[in-house]
Amino acid sequence: MNGRPLTDARISEALRAHVPQTAPAGLRERIVDAAETTTQQRALPLFLGALTEADPVARRRSMLIAAALLLAVAVASAAAVGAWRLLQRDPIDELSLEPPADVPAFVLSSYEWLPQLPPLALTWHDSDSAKGRIYVDRSGAVRFDRFTSAEAAEPASYRILSPDHRISGMAPVESEPVWVEQGHEAIGEDPRVFLRTVLSADEGPGCEMERDSSEVGNDTVAAGWRYVGLENVAGRPTHHVACAGDLWIDIETRLILRTQGPAVDDAGQPIPVEFTEVTEIAFGEQPTALFEPPEGPARISMEEYTAYICVRDLPNEMAPGISDCPSTGEAEATPPPEPSPTPMPTAPPDPSDCAVPSSDPSEPIGPLAWTPESLKGDWPAPVRLEPAGGGSVQPMPLTYLDPTGDNGSTAFPCVDIRWVTADTSEVHVRLVSKPPPEVDPTEQWIAYGVVTDEDGDGVPDWRYGIDNMPADAVEKGPPRRGWRTNLHTGQTEAGPGLRDPLFLNGGGFQSGLPTDSADWEPDATFRFGGAIETTQGSQGWGFELDMPFYTWASVIVNGRVVATDYAPDSGWLVATRGVRLGGTFLLEDPFLNLSMTVPEGWTTRSANELSRVTCGDLGRHVGPDESYRADCARVAFDVIGDPLEWVDPCENTIEPPLESRFDDFVTCVASRGREGNGYGGAIIASENVTVDGYRGKHFEYSPDTRSVGCPYDCGDVWILDVDGVLLMIGSLPTGDLDGDVPKKAVKAEIRQMVESIHFEH
């Protein structure tokens, strides 16, 4: 071991090298052979079960009843099915895996069906190690991304073919990305048919892939294609067909997913096989922003772009492989355009809890409106005013609860702070709601941040922030800019807010906006230190946030600050490395809210988990040099939405099915023992309990039936019935504590926490 921390990437890399990648040869064939000779199990309708009745009288009666029922069902079904089939044909029924009866027609359909291609995104690679991505919009627009290498994550250029028959896209000009627009119609067909520019095969006599509309009655077109077999490409069933080259055509959409050239030349000599293959494909609506001009980059016309590449003999990124350059001597020496960022407002934001006030055109714009110059500037609103002599400083509790509704505007709950959690490396700011996604900063300019008092003199020194403006001209995805400002000099450093981490003159922080994922809680997150993997091993970055700080949220509309919140509203918080003060833990589940008193030494690990991270001499502290947190005990809260789903491993063991949620769920958990109680051990004790007036069951379980030292090595599970909502609370001993005394103390702490639970209504 070289002492590097055990990161996710490191585990993944090692396990991929350790675990065999492929199943043994022949296993698949053995399984399919076995399947073909194995009868599938089909459940009989219940009433037919009586036909196996041993009593002949009962059996005869059952048969009569069954016959009558079957007749009635058959008549009703025939009528219903007939009516239904008139109304709708199930597209799944159309998907036949049988070889196509007419192979040439099947091949020709790969072109003819393209204009009906549904929205999708696909990635392709070819035998020259080129890589591309294609997006198809429901409108028919198609975006072609090109990458400089197979490893590149971001496209070097892209072009968009629109339903209005125009071509536009992003291409490098003097190493800067520039938006290129065609001022007139450039294509005469549905943009989707141009997928053929990437996915097609060698054509020749008899190996055509499309009909020539000028020919009439040509029955020999595509006649040379022959069927090879049913194969899987990119997880999709395809028919493999061959002629001069080979094609793998998606059975459902007829999209070509793989093409392969011939293995020999016309003289019969072996040649390198060329191929293009779709490696990933996903059907579904694509983000509209993919097909829209981005904010920021300079714009030039297609004619200007053509003149630029022709003078320098550069490849045409807008029409790969096609040169519109005039012959030598005719090229116009048009000077390259000067990129000049001209941000454009995006579409109005989607409705959200944060309202978008209607702008009054007659109202003058205030002095804080967003402009392109804001890209490198500090948040324009003033920092919080501090009292003379500095405000109070309080140690960081488990959760700092901030009053809500105190930001100056009820229209902006997305800049209303509910609570703050922090240690010396991270700060989480929980908001009342998320901001609208991708809102234009000229409409609503929203920011979150942390202000620090580095020398503890009560005067703010640095303002860290993240907002919804584009970080630079080439940023992809939702705009977000991270920055820090020296409040004494006014100097600001800014960059993409999602860079990991954002290095700023040796310091640094990493941040995230609440809209980064639909599944995330409305948290703004700031990380001030940690470890990253480099080729030289693990390196620490950033600094410890062991100084006074406060958090803030603010929004500017029409050039004026309309809502601001601070947490705390006055005074400062300070976290100390290794010290974990207790406090209030809030579980904010859609079905259940609770608060609970937590003793010192514990911290929140996630929205539904608590972790004891100070564990005496054996506990390891969290610091910037550790990317992995150790702990000695954990408590997790799970609201059981659907007991039937949760107890699925009990299927075939619970008869009758669950009816009374709590009682049957408890019975099931108790019966599942070592493998099935959700926590991996044998239940060794149980008792009825009451928590905050609600009934419950407490189980004590051994993490391993071989374990010794119970009860202090044992975990606990509580199942509570809160007005019909089932809450499971489980503790996991991680074994980082030696000796019964600390284990007993931790178990007692967990029990006290559970007993302190108060459910919010």
Place this chain on the structure above:
Amino acid sequence: MDAVTAATNSVTSADDALVRRARTGDAAAFGVLLDSRIDRCYRLAWSILANDADAADATQDALVTAWRQLPRLRDPAVFDSWLNRIVANAALMARRHRVRLREVSVRPTGPAAESPQPEPRQDLHARTQMDEMVDNDAIGRAFDRLRPQDRMILVLHHVEERPVAEIARSLGIPVGTAKWRLHAARGALEKAMEAEA
């Protein structure tokens, strides 16, 4: 609605269609489903059994069981998590069976008992790769020391890159518990590495 429109408007994935067809007894459709899953299933079984031959047998048992019980799968959309569960159960059953066999074999009841039970054969290909990377070797050896349940969840998350929600469905546990088990498995891996060092 013509065939073209019907097919292209379909929002149902091709996998769903394949599951539906396999459910009606179409072995070819089942074969296509296997193409993109058999390696994954094998790795999952291997993570529990740590033995090539046993993993292959368990994978075969599991997938034939899946074929037999496919008509009882109500929702094709949960096919993958359902399949993972069957594979995991088959591998765990195989492991229990193997343990019992070894317990019997050590009894001095006959000449066969004199032959020592062979150690599980390791994957030579992976060993060769591991020799090239000391770090990976240490993690790999530590991985072998873990409980099967820990190995399984680490493989699902770190090798198969399955989302935690899908892992939770596969194991029949809440998402929070899956996260928790993943954390515990990771902690166990770190401890095993310390023990190896």
